Amino acid sequence: MIDLASDVKTRPTAAMRQAMAMAEVGDEQAFEDPTVNALNTRVAALLGKEAALFAPSGAMCNQIAIATWCRPGDEVICDAGAHIAWYESGGPAANSGVMINTIPGHRGRFNAAQLAAAIKPGWRHCPEATLVSIEQTCNLGGGAIWSLDDLDAVAALAHQRGLKTHMDGARLFNASAATGISVDRYAEHFDSVWVDFSKGLAAPVGACLAGSKAFIDRAWRIKQRLGGAMRQAGILAAAALYALDHHVDRLVDDHGNARKLAEGLARIPGLVLDPTEVETNLIYFDVDATVLGFDAQEFCKRLLAANVRMTAFDSRRIRAVTHLDVSAADIDTALVAIQSLASR
Known part of the structure; x- marks a missing residue:
């Protein structure tokens, strides 16, 4: 079978399986798993953030971030083709009680002017926009890459208006590989960002969400609430570490x-x-x-x-x-x- 259905169809290599078998493990939710701790430290540094947490999936990272940044009744602004709007089973509404306000961008991307037009007036009659989310690269946009100029401008406007910024980095490594721009530069002006290990990097499961220490401390409570805390998860983190070493370039x-x-x-x-x-x-x-x-x-x-x-x-x-x-x-x-x- 030549499986072109998705890059989640990748399977762990023999060497990755060996790394998983040899992983040091402990209680992940008690911060006693040395391999998970090493992965979190590495990803935080890689993305230029203070801290990170390991989660079973990228969709959970999105849901954790939304619930951390927003209150029920708030509004999240994203592109009309965003993963959080299409493919997370209504999670923003079910888990966080938030509304999604979509921008009709071009191949999954929008600019600062479009964002400005999407932010509603600060009337009490309107939902309050608290988060802007972008997807790098854009799945429904055919893997289109956000430019640094647009990312910087969107983030600057969001912060000027008092909104937090979140990057769905499901294929952030692909953007970096294609352009030569480092992942930390892409994520520089975003308050939270996550990267996936189970797509083109061939790990069987897992993603890391990164941000400030205060954000991650709060995000851990949401992760616990969603059932994302794990036990001897070093076996999974070892696959992610192997992927970072061998499958990104x-x-x-x-x-x-x-x-x-x-x-x-x-x-x-x-x-x-x-x-x-x-x-x-x-x-x-x-x-x-x-x-x-x-x-x-x-x-x-x-x-x-x-x-x-x-x-x-x-x-x-x-x-x-x-x-x-x-x-x-x-x-x-x-x-x-x-x-x-x-x-x-």
């Missing part, structure tokens, strides 16, 4: 494979995409049913029969994601299968 390989796949798809009649929009490891393209004779759902069904998996979002839109477990040779094989499918 190679993300550029995934980006190269994504461009190769996008360029190949663009040459196939009935598939619609602009390869120049592929900035990292995410490829979104459309199926023209009038050319192929079937829609995106059927495309993915037939492709799966050829041992290649992609994700259909609706009748037109498909996502393919490159990662550690997909090689350049796999891309060639996948393109042959897709060309054959389109020809038939």
